[in-house]
Amino acid sequence: MHYLVVILPLWLLYLLLTGNGEVSNLIVGLVLAVGAAALLRPLPRPIIWRRVPGALLAAVQYVGVLLWDLARSGIQVTRIVLSPKLSIEPGVVAIPSGCASELATALSAHAITVTPGEMVVEIDADGVMYTHCLRVDAAAEYVARAQTMRRDLLQRIFV
Amino acid sequence: MTTFLQIVAIVAVIAGTFFSLVGVVGYVRLPDVYTRLHATGKVGVFGGVLLLAAAVSGTSLSIGKGLVLIALLLIIGPVTSHAIASAAYRVGIPMVGQRNDLQRDGALAGQRLAGEQGQVQDG
Numbered sequence: 001m002h003y004l005v006v007i008l009p010l011w012l013l014y015l016l017l018t019g020n021g022e023v024s025n026l027i028v029g030l031v032l033a034v035g036a037a038a039l040l041r042p043l044p045r046p047i048i049w050r051r052v053p054g055a056l057l058a059a060v061q062y063v064g065v066l067l068w069d070l071a072r073s074g075i076q077v078t079r080i081v082l083s084p085k086l087s088i089e090p091g092v093v094a095i096p097s098g099c100a101s102e103l104a105t106a107l108s109a110h111a112i113t114v115t116p117g118e119m120v121v122e123i124d125a126d127g128v129m130y131t132h133c134l135r136v137d138a139a140a141e142y143v144a145r146a147q148t149m150r151r152d153l154l155q156r157i158f159v
Numbered sequence: 160m161t162t163f164l165q166i167v168a169i170v171a172v173i174a175g176t177f178f179s180l181v182g183v184v185g186y187v188r189l190p191d192v193y194t195r196l197h198a199t200g201k202v203g204v205f206g207g208v209l210l211l212a213a214a215v216s217g218t219s220l221s222i223g224k225g226l227v228l229i230a231l232l233l234i235i236g237p238v239t240s241h242a243i244a245s246a247a248y249r250v251g252i253p254m255v256g257q258r259n260d261l262q263r264d265g266a267l268a269g270q271r272l273a274g275e276q277g278q279v280q281d282g
Contacts, residue, residue, distance in 0.1 A: 016223030066233065074178055074205030077197055081185035090194050091258035113237035119197055121244045122261060130261040132193045132244060132254075 006037040058156035076116040091136035097127040168217025175209030200240030
């Protein structure tokens with residue numbers, strides 16, 4: 001049962017890549033996914049099925065936020081780069097991730113790197129993310145707020 | 160429907176090319192490694208995602224493959240920026256800018272390859 005978390009995404013990935021809904025292809029994909037899952041370590045803790053719908057919803061919301069951030073990020077950096085004055089004030093700001101697990105911290109760092117004008121340079125042992133910002137003054141407040149929102153989403157995904 | 164998809168593809172190609180170009184311009188104009196990574200890492204990925212969207216709607220590339228590629232690009236882009244920035248900091252490449260919490264907190268001081276290098280104002 002624990003393997004389902006591995007098997008289902010692998011199967012889905014196989015089907016997306018082959019783009020073929022025939023029964024034989026479904027079976028081949030399932031066999032490959034089960035085979036790959038058998039080679040992996042089992043997950044450390046069981047799945048709580050009651051929480052799965054909420055976690056999936058949070059995951060979809062998280063990806064949506066990420067895509068929206070990427071688009072805004074592209075436009076914002078474009079404006080900075082193309083403006084004649086090049087009005088940047090770069091610097092490094094420390095942001096506590098507030099996440100318990102390493103995976104959630106890593107995902108937070110990834111999300112921060114996607115958000116406009118910010119990029120995580122280092123994470124120390126306590127989970128403090130040292131973030132390089134294109135505009136230090138504008139970034140500090142916004143980042144803290146966005147991090148709270150992301151942390152809540154991540155906690156719903158990984159409970 | 161076909162016409163609509165073609166229009167989407169054309170718009171996405173133009174926008175994707177534009178953002179890729181902006182990534183290059185940013186690489187030339189910005190002052191140091193860290194700020195340049197903002198331009199190449201993010202705007203570049205955005206441009207790539209738009210070009211892939213154009214490929215999905217305008218060519219025979221299946222939507223499943225397109226989605227997987229976009230997802231991979233979204234995961235890999237920020238990770239590479241982070242890896243390059245981290246490596247650059249450890250090697251001791253100077254950073255433009257006033258505020259540097261990394262230096263203030265002395266985080267990773269022992270791990271830096273180059274010795275105690277002060278904050279350099281202009282790269």
